[in-house]
Structures are given as C-alpha cells and as structure tokens.
Amino acid sequence: MPKQKGLIKLKGTLNGVSYYQLNGVDISRRAVGPSKERIQTDPAFVNVKHNNQEFGGASNLSKTIRQGLGETAKAFKDSYMASRLTGVCSKIIQKGSGTHGQREAHVNNNPEALIGFQLNKNQAFNQIYTAKPRVTSHNNHNNITITIPKISEKHLIKAPKKTTHVQFTAALCMVSKTQWQSQHQSYQPVQPECHGIGTSQQTVPLLCKIEHTNMQLQLETPLTNQNPTSIAITVWLGIQFLSLQDTQFKPVPSVKAMQCIAVL
DSSP states (O other), X not given: OOBOOSSOOOOEEETTEEEEEETTEEEEEEOOOOOHHHHHHOGGXXXXXXXXXXXXXXXXXXXXXXXXXXXXXXXXXXXXXXXXXXXXXXXXXXXXXSSTXXXXXXXXXXXXXXXXXXXXXXXXXXXXXXXXXXXXXXXTTTEEEEEEEEESTXXXXXXXXXXXXXEEEEEEEEEEXXXXXXXXXXXXXXXXXXXXXXXXXXXXXXXXXXXXXXXXXXXXXXXXXXXXTTEEEEEEEEEEEEEEETTEXXXXXXXXXXXXXXXX
C-alpha cells in the first residue's frame, strides 16, 4: 500500500482516496465501495439492496414507457428524458403495496407523478399551447378520444416566425403492473402481452391564422376485450410547428413539446 509522504498526514476520505493509519504507518489508497455480493448478503447493506431492487424496477418501467412511445418520443425528448422519467417511476413505486425493495410498480398507484411530465423539460407543452385538451374513453378504455377545444393564434403563444401551420400528435402507451419476482431477481409484468404496447395519431397540418374548434384525435388500444385493472394507459399529446414551402411542409425544430395528459 502507498505510504503518505510529506509533513501533513491526512485521515478520512478526499476525492475518492482514503487516508488512515495502519500499524503506526500513514497509508493512502483509493476508496472502494462494497462489492455487489456484499450488498446482496450483508445485513448492514439491506437498505441499499432494497433501494437497488426498486431502482431497477423504476428503470424497467421507464424503459417500457419509452419503448411504447417509440419514435414519437424520440422526436420530442431532451437528452435527459430517460433519467427524469426513471425518477418519476421511482415515485410511483414508493406508492406501491408491499415491503421495501419489493413494492409493486403500477402507474395507477400514483398517476399524478406522471401526468404533466414533459418529454423536454425546456419545452413545456402548456407554455406553447394554452387551451386544455380533454380525454375521454369508451368501450372499457379500448377507444380513447383526445379533444383539442380551440386552436388559434391566441392559443399558440410561442409560434416561431415564418410558421404557417401547427400539427398535434397523440400517443398512448399501455403499461402492466410489475411485481418483484424472487426467482428472476427482477421486476416482471403481470400482463406481459400488454406491456409496452403503444400507438399514435397525428392531425393534418392546421393553418395557424385560422381558428379551429373541437379537433379530435382517436386512439385505439390493440385489445378487443376489457382492459384488466393491472394495466395503466398513459396518454400523451404533442405539438410542433410547420412551415409551408412551395408544396412541402418543413418542421420548425426550435419549438415543439409533448407531455403526458392523462392516465387511464
């Protein structure tokens, strides 16, 4: 082990290096955390073990939502969306039933944590479009309607210059409740056939200078039977601006946003 040199001898940890005395000799070495095996077996690290298990569940839930949204999410997200969404999913697990380390992950336990989540935290949907959309469902949530009540220049408060049109994108992602499975040492979905299934729909490009009322977007889940209570349906709405150049619509990338507007 390397010995400390110099007149001043340190004790403690500084910048990842531990300083201590061993048999009267001042020693310095790089601090090393507990091994994975120790965390799993040492009772002193039981809280760390439980936190790690639930963080893994939150990471998997976040990944499932992102996969369900697919290319739609990629078009609107910022660089840190995945980690921010994982943080939200951790809050969802904290509301789940069960013991610490094995609490169920079910979006319906804490939908408020996800509703209002912005795919890009610097581009908030409700700061670009001010009217409040409505979400209704039919046939046991198999058919979902998003109504955009009014679209006008008054409601499009951050439309970039040279913008001619606006377009809305609706999306949903179905997420199963997941539970800790000891035999797998991970969280597993209760309804794997529904887990991470998504779909999306867009409006046609809408002229900004003309008022539009009660525009509707229809989304259908792939299920034909009643959706079980172990399934949560997350509903999302996005906005982007377009510029009509000759006969082509060109996206204006500087202003666009998508947020979760409902959990069913």
